[in-house]
Amino acid sequence: MTSDLYVEKGATANARYTVDIDPKRAGWTHSSLRIVELEPGGTHAFSSGDSEWIVVPLNGGCTVHVEDEEFQLLGRESVFSGVSDFAYVPRDARAQIASGAGGRFALAGAKCERRLPARYGPAPEVPVEERGSGNRLRHVRNFASADAFDCDKLIAVEVITPGGNWSSYPPHKHDEHRPGEEAELEEIYYFEIDGPNGFGYQRVSPSREGGSDVLAEVRSGDAVLVPDGWHGPSIAQPGHDMYYLNVMAGPGENREWRICFHPAHLETAEGYR
Numbered sequence: 211m212t213s214d215l216y217v218e219k220g221a222t223a224n225a226r227y228t229v230d231i232d233p234k235r236a237g238w239t240h241s242s243l244r245i246v247e248l249e250p251g252g253t254h255a256f257s258s259g260d261s262e263w264i265v266v267p268l269n270g271g272c273t274v275h276v277e278d279e280e281f282q283l284l285g286r287e288s289v290f291s292g293v294s295d296f297a298y299v300p301r302d303a304r305a306q307i308a309s310g311a312g313g314r315f316a317l318a319g320a321k322c323e324r325r326l327p328a329r330y331g332p333a334p335e336v337p338v339e340e341r342g343s344g345n346r347l348r349h350v351r352n353f354a355s356a357d358a359f360d361c362d363k364l365i366a367v368e369v370i371t372p373g374g375n376w377s378s379y380p381p382h383k384h385d386e387h388r389p390g391e392e393a394e395l396e397e398i399y400y401f402e403i404d405g406p407n408g409f410g411y412q413r414v415s416p417s418r419e420g421g422s423d424v425l426a427e428v429r430s431g432d433a434v435l436v437p438d439g440w441h442g443p444s445i446a447q448p449g450h451d452m453y454y455l456n457v458m459a460g461p462g463e464n465r466e467w468r469i470c471f472h473p474a475h476l477e478t479a480e481g482y483r
Contacts, residue, residue, distance in 0.1 A: 215414065215424045219431030226254070228314075229433060231398060233321065236435050240363060240459035241396040242319035243433065248272070250312040258303045261319040262326065262364050264354055265305075266296040266455075268402070270313015274299070275306040276328040284333070285313060289453040290370065290404050293338060293351050296331040298361070303328065316400070318354070320459030322362035331359060341377075348377035356467050365395070365458040365467055371410075371446040378442030380475035383417045384458075384468065385438035393468040395460040397436040399444070401428045401452065408450030415440045440472050 222230045229245040236242075242261060245268070246254045265274050267285030274281045274297040281297040299305045301322055307315055337352040352358045354366040371377040384395045403409060412434045414424040422439035426432070446452035458467070 215422055215435040215437070216426040217433040217435065219429065228431070229400065231433060231435070236396065236398070236437070238396045238437050239461060240321045241398055241457050242317075242321075243398045243400055243455070243457050244317040244319070245314060245400070246307065246317065247314045248307065248309045248312050251310060252312060253306055253308045255304070255306045256317075258299050258301050258305060260301055260321050262301050262322045262361055263299040263305075263317050263319040264296050264331075264361075264364065264366055265299060265307060266316050266318065266353065266366075267294045268314040268316055270309055270311055270315070272307050272309040272313060272315060275308070276300075276303055279328050281328075281330045289368065289402050290451055293333045293336045293353070295333040296353055298326070298329045298331065298359075300325045300328055316455060318364060318366040318455065318457040320361070320364035320457075322364070324362040326360065326362060342379070345375050346377070346379055347372065347375055356465050361465065363459040363465060365465065367456050369444075369454050369456065371444060371452040371454075373404075373446050373450045373452070374448035376443040376445050377452075378444040381413070381415065381440035381442040381472040382469040383438070383440050383472075384470070385417060386470075387462055391468060392470045393460060393462050393464075393466050395458040395467070397441070398455075398457040399434045399436065400455040400457070401432050401434075402430045402454075403428075403447070404451040404453070405449070408452075409447050410450075410452040411443075411445040413441070413443055
C-alpha cells in the first residue's frame with residue numbers, strides 16, 4: 211500500500227531543486243526539505259523566509275554565504291563515506307551556496323519564530339551513536355538533534371542502516387502533545403541506497419482511525435512523509451547500506467524528541483536509544 215505520503219524521486223523536482231517538499235506540499239505546518247544540485251562553479255541563492263535551514267552536503271563541498279558571513283563546508287564524497295560539516299541559516303536571511311567542484315546539498319528546514327545567529331557545525335563535533343544490536347544495528351549521526359545543536363524548531367539527523375538490517379524499529383510515533391512523554395513532530399525521511407539498483411522498504415501504520423498508512427519500496431532520491439502514525443521498520447536490502455535523512459519539526463513550545471513505542475513491540479525497545 212502507498213499513498214501521497216510516498217514521494218518518488220523527481221515528483222517534486224523543479225528548476226531550482228531536485229526535491230522540494232514544503233509544508234504546503236506535505237499538508238502540514240513546519241517541516242521542509244530541499245535538495246539542490248550544483249554543477250562545478252555553480253551557485254544557488256535563496257531567502258530563508260519564515261524558516262530556519264541547515265545546509266548539509268550529500269556529496270561535494272561548498273561555501274555558504276549568509277549575509278556578511280561565510281562558512282566553508284568541506285563536505286564529503288558521499289553520505290556513506292562519513293559525517294559532514296554543515297551550516298545553519300536563520301530565518302529572515304539571504305543566503306548563497308557556491309561550489310567550485312559541484313555537488314548535491316540538502317536544505318533541512320522548519321518554520322520557526324526565533325531568529326538565531328548563523329553558525330558553522332564542524333564534522334568532528336557531530337555526535338555519532340550505534341543504536342540497537344544484531345540485525346537492528348544502525349549508526350545515527352545526531353548533527354542537529356535536540357540536544358546536540360541549537361535551533362528554534364528544527365531537528366535533523368542522519369541514519370546509516372547496514373544492508374539486511376532494520377532501523378526505525380521498534381515502530382514508534384510522535385504525533386501527540388503529551389508533556390514529558392511524547393512530542394508532536396512532522397517528519398520527512400529522505401533516502402539514498404548504496405550501490406546500483408539498491409532499494410529498501412519503509413512502513414508507516416495508523417496510530418488512529420484513518421491515520422497514515424504507507425508501505426513503500428524506496429530507492430535513492432525517494433522520500434516518505436510522516437505526519438502521524440507508527441513509523442518503522444525501515445529495511446535495507448541485503449548487500450546495500452541504506453541512508454536516510456530525518457527532518458522533524460512541530461508546533462510544541464519546547465524543541466524536543468519524545469517518542470512512544472508501539473505497545474505490541476515493547477519487548478524489542480531495549481537498546482533503541
